[in-house]
Amino acid sequence: MTVELVDTAERTLPTGTFAALYAQVQDFYAHQMRILDAHDAERWALTFTEDAVLELPTLPEPVRALDGLARYVRAGADRQRRAGGRLDHWVGMLDVRPQPDGTLHTRCSALVYVTPGGESPKGLRVCVMEDVLVRTGDEWRTAHRRVTRDDLA
Amino acid sequence: MTVELVDTAERTLPTGTFAALYAQVQDFYAHQMRILDAHDAERWALTFTEDAVLELPTLPEPVRALDGLARYVRAGADRQRRAGGRLDHWVGMLDVRPQPDGTLHTRCSALVYVTPGGESPKGLRVCVMEDVLVRTGDEWRTAHRRVTRDDLA
Amino acid sequence: MTVELVDTAERTLPTGTFAALYAQVQDFYAHQMRILDAHDAERWALTFTEDAVLELPTLPEPVRALDGLARYVRAGADRQRRAGGRLDHWVGMLDVRPQPDGTLHTRCSALVYVTPGGESPKGLRVCVMEDVLVRTGDEWRTAHRRVTRDDLA
Numbered sequence: 001m002t003v004e005l006v007d008t009a010e011r012t013l014p015t016g017t018f019a020a021l022y023a024q025v026q027d028f029y030a031h032q033m034r035i036l037d038a039h040d041a042e043r044w045a046l047t048f049t050e051d052a053v054l055e056l057p058t059l060p061e062p063v064r065a066l067d068g069l070a071r072y073v074r075a076g077a078d079r080q081r082r083a084g085g086r087l088d089h090w091v092g093m094l095d096v097r098p099q100p101d102g103t104l105h106t107r108c109s110a111l112v113y114v115t116p117g118g119e120s121p122k123g124l125r126v127c128v129m130e131d132v133l134v135r136t137g138d139e140w141r142t143a144h145r146r147v148t149r150d151d152l153a
Numbered sequence: 154m155t156v157e158l159v160d161t162a163e164r165t166l167p168t169g170t171f172a173a174l175y176a177q178v179q180d181f182y183a184h185q186m187r188i189l190d191a192h193d194a195e196r197w198a199l200t201f202t203e204d205a206v207l208e209l210p211t212l213p214e215p216v217r218a219l220d221g222l223a224r225y226v227r228a229g230a231d232r233q234r235r236a237g238g239r240l241d242h243w244v245g246m247l248d249v250r251p252q253p254d255g256t257l258h259t260r261c262s263a264l265v266y267v268t269p270g271g272e273s274p275k276g277l278r279v280c281v282m283e284d285v286l287v288r289t290g291d292e293w294r295t296a297h298r299r300v301t302r303d304d305l306a
Numbered sequence: 307m308t309v310e311l312v313d314t315a316e317r318t319l320p321t322g323t324f325a326a327l328y329a330q331v332q333d334f335y336a337h338q339m340r341i342l343d344a345h346d347a348e349r350w351a352l353t354f355t356e357d358a359v360l361e362l363p364t365l366p367e368p369v370r371a372l373d374g375l376a377r378y379v380r381a382g383a384d385r386q387r388r389a390g391g392r393l394d395h396w397v398g399m400l401d402v403r404p405q406p407d408g409t410l411h412t413r414c415s416a417l418v419y420v421t422p423g424g425e426s427p428k429g430l431r432v433c434v435m436e437d438v439l440v441r442t443g444d445e446w447r448t449a450h451r452r453v454t455r456d457d458l459a
Contacts, residue, residue, distance in 0.1 A: 016169045016322045022176035025330035030399040030414075088432065090398055090415065092243055093183040108183075109243065111274070113432070121417070121429045123274045126241065126266070169322045175329035245396055246336040261336075263395065264427070276427045279394065279419070 013098060025106055025133065030063050033089040033110075039080075041073040049134060049144045055146040057127070083124065085116035085143050091129070103143070104133040110147075125149060166198070166251060175249050176257055178286065181293050186242040186263075191200060192233075194226040201295045208299040210280070236277065238269035256296070257286040263300075278302060307350065319404060328402050332411055334446050339395040339416075345386075347379040354448045355440060361452040363433070389430065391422035397435070409449070410439040416453075432453060 032047045045066045054063045063071070080087040093109040110129045116120045132144040179298045190302045198219045207216045216224070233240040246262040268274045285297040338353045351372045360369045369377070386393040399415040416435045421427045438450040 016173050016325070018180075019169070019172040019176035019325040019329065020322050022180065023172065023325035027324075027328065027401055030401045031312070033399065034401075088415075090417075092245060092398055093186065095180055095183045095187075109241075111243075121432050123266070123276070123429070126268065126274050142430065169326050169451070171323070171333075172325040172329035175333065176325065224419050245398060246339065248333055248336045248340075262394075264396075276419075288307065 003018055018096070018098065021098055021104060022094070024095060024140060025096050025104065028133070029091045029094070029108065032142070033091055036073065036076065037086075037088045039073055039077045041070040044073050045070065046141075049136060053144050055144075057147060057149045081115075083114040083116075085114045085119070087112060087114050087124075088121075102135065104131075104140070106131045106133060171249070171251065174251055174257060175247070177293060178257065179247060179251050181286070182244045182247070182261065187297070189226065189229065190239075190241045192226055192230045194223040197226050198223065199294075202289060205228055205295055206297050208297075210300060210302045233267075236267040236269075238267045238272070240265060240267050240277075241274075255288065257284075257293070258284060259284045324402070324404065326386060327404055327410060328400070330446060331402050331410065332400060334415065334439070335397045335400070338448070339397055342379065342382065343392075343394045345379055345383045350379050351376065351450050352447075355442060358448055361450075363453060364457045372379040386420075389420040389422075391420045391425070393420050393430075394427075408438075408441065410446070412437045412439060 028047075032044070035043045035047065048066070049063070050066065056063065076087065090111040090113065091108050092111075095107045097105040097107075099105060107128065107130045110127045112124045112127065113121045114124055126149075128148045130146045130148075131142050133140045134143045137143075181200075185197070188196045188200065201219070202218070203219065209216065229240065243266065244261050244262040245264075248260045249256040250260075252258060260281065260283045263280045265275045265280070266279045268279055279302075281301045283299045283301075284295050286293045288294075289295045334353075338350070341349045341353065354372070356372065357370070362369065365422045382393065396417040397414050397418065398417075401413045403411040403413075405411060413434065416433045418430045418433070419427045420430055432455075434454045436452045437448050438445045438455075440449045441447075
């Protein structure tokens with residue numbers, strides 16, 4: 001019995017390839033966001049390409065390269081102190097668009113919530129995160145990230 | 154090395170088929186819900202079959218066909234104005250059951266949250282969404298949807 | 307056209323295997339958590355191995371075997387009455403690590419939320435859930451589960 005499946009997102013992909021990419025990207029974000037929430041700037045940087053660019057709604061212009069990433073992680077730790085508790089990310093609503101050049105264009109929602117000591121978690125904001133992911137060796141890395149917030153539009 | 158996998162949900166499927174379907178359905182819902190949240194009735198209708206039926210907890214009887222879908226989208230825009238901010242959906246807890254006739258029976262949870270201007274997101278309700286999905290050409294479409302809410306039971 | 311994919315999580319897996327496992331685990335948790343939220347101790351027990359061990363932040367020591375599971379489910383029903391409404395789980399941020407012995411080490415976030423009658427859902431806590439899953443016949447089951455809560459650390 002042969003089952004011929006055509007992916008809805010990218011019609012020229014062989015059967016099963018879209019599923020492989022989709023699972024890899026879900027796992028990648030679960031991993032990358034845990035590193036961010038742990039404020040581990042060094043491991044966080046390894047999940048980006050060396051020339052990666054970040055566009056963040058709270059910064060006036062795009063941030064380049066690994067210095068910017070370290071600053072981004074430190075800023076997160078500062079925000080956490082101000083918020084009065086642990087900040088965490090929850091990623092979902094993922095859309096993956098494989099590109100002809102082998103990169104992936106992804107779009108997802110990222111909920112940021114705070115858990116003040118001993119209290120219930122409280123949602124702070126939901127961002128839309130749009131990435132360009134590239135394969136470096138055996139791993140996906142973020143080459144470009146654009147984060148937008150509807151409430152700041 | 155050969156790995157023989159049998160899917161837990163449907164034992165007669167070839168290895169990898171369940172994963173392909175599961176990824177396609179996740180991507181489909183991320184796409185369909187973004188269109189709903191943007192109140193784009195025309196593109197929203199394209200994600201349903203022409204004779205699709207909706208059963209909604211807020212309507213006394215099932216809604217048929219594309220006129221009903223447009224009304225559903227307009228009602229969503231009205232609810233959004235009353236809620237005082239942007240309404241969004243977040244889908245998760247997905248279960249996919251492939252059927253012998255090639256359709257998919259899916260069940261998932263859908264969180265509806267509102268983001269009033271400048272404030273934090275607030276969860277309004279969680280619905281259970283049960284769909285019958287059919288393949289039309291290269292794409293999945295919703296042929297039947299039943300939405301239930303525990304708090305109205 | 308041949309596409310050669312290497313999974314980021316486990317480099318020795320054949321192409322597509324990681325996706326198959328990742329989809330199976332997502333579906334497993336959607337299924338297992340619905341059973342928990344329905345307080346169905348009998349079906350809940352079937353999702354664990356006979357000698358499964360649970361480590362829970364609210365219990366002084368690990369709980370063994372099916373008696374403990376039934377107690378866990380009953381305690382959940384009690385907590386629900388105290389919380390004043392239906393308790394539900396929402397699982398996400400899943401990381402799956404296939405092991406050489408065929409088991410899976412998984413890590414995910416589990417949001418517990420309550421829906422008081424007629425009101426909006428409210429997040430109570432987010433736990434980190436770390437499982438060892440083993441295949442029994444055609445199905446995955448939990449052989450070991452460790453649940454931790456940051457707010458109790």
